[in-house]
Amino acid sequence: MRAKQLLMPELAAVLFDLDGTLVDTAPDLGAAANRMRTDRGLPALPMEMLRPVASQGARGLLRVAFHLQPEDPDFPPMRAEFLEIYAAHICEQSTLFPGMAETLTTLSAHGVVWGIVTNKPGFLTLPLLNALKLPVAPGAVVSGDSTARVKPDPLPVTHALAEMGACAARSLMIGDDPRDMAAGRAAGTRCWAAAWGYLEAGNNPRYWDADQIIQRSEQLEFALLHFNTAQ
Numbered sequence: 001m002r003a004k005q006l007l008m009p010e011l012a013a014v015l016f017d018l019d020g021t022l023v024d025t026a027p028d029l030g031a032a033a034n035r036m037r038t039d040r041g042l043p044a045l046p047m048e049m050l051r052p053v054a055s056q057g058a059r060g061l062l063r064v065a066f067h068l069q070p071e072d073p074d075f076p077p078m079r080a081e082f083l084e085i086y087a088a089h090i091c092e093q094s095t096l097f098p099g100m101a102e103t104l105t106t107l108s109a110h111g112v113v114w115g116i117v118t119n120k121p122g123f124l125t126l127p128l129l130n131a132l133k134l135p136v137a138p139g140a141v142v143s144g145d146s147t148a149r150v151k152p153d154p155l156p157v158t159h160a161l162a163e164m165g166a167c168a169a170r171s172l173m174i175g176d177d178p179r180d181m182a183a184g185r186a187a188g189t190r191c192w193a194a195a196w197g198y199l200e201a202g203n204n205p206r207y208w209d210a211d212q213i214i215q216r217s218e219q220l221e222f223a224l225l226h227f228n229t230a231q
């Protein structure tokens with residue numbers, strides 16, 4: 001119990017990216033892409049190829065699975081098909097990353113509010129969160145269609161902080177993509193990189209302008225217990 005008395009009073013709120021940071025959604029996202037491949041007579045791809053781009057959603061998965069770019073004429077219908085399949089199987093294999101349930105419980109026990117800021121659209125975000133049965137309810141959930149702009153723009157972060165009544169200078173953004181760091185930094189929060197997330201080759205957290213890099217999700221609770229604004 002002694003360690004749980006170390007949480008610094010400077011910490012008011014923690015914002016998490018969703019895919020690849022709070023929740024391991026890659027198995028269900030990858031399964032949707034592979035369903036599209038097998039429906040077309042193509043072999044399923046190994047998860048090792050799909051997992052690194054899972055944070056990019058349909059854009060990344062369709063690029064790897066079908067070599068499609070958003071500007072390609074086939075991209076919009078393929079994206080719609082992907083989202084339909086994924087929505088129908090939103091939380092069959094997805095789980096909180098190891099240690100995350102304990103982290104959320106610890107934050108709540110110390111009066112630190114937490115929220116989610118994701119570029120995932122709301123019609124996918126909310127069913128996923130409901131299916132996960134989180135141990136503590138978030139103070140704010142900002143999806144990709146909650147505000148006029150998405151990360152790396154700071155608007156979703158400032159919107160979440162306003163909903164939670166939290167001061168940016170005493171808040172922390174955690175994510176597994178440079179856009180999370182950019183959004184948090186522009187909004188005035190501290191920024192931690194989730195190195196356990198979905199990192200495509202060459203996408204090194206050392207170059208994200210993060211205040212701290214957390215290597216494993218199981219280490220996050222301890223790091224938060226030692227948070228201070230000078231980090």
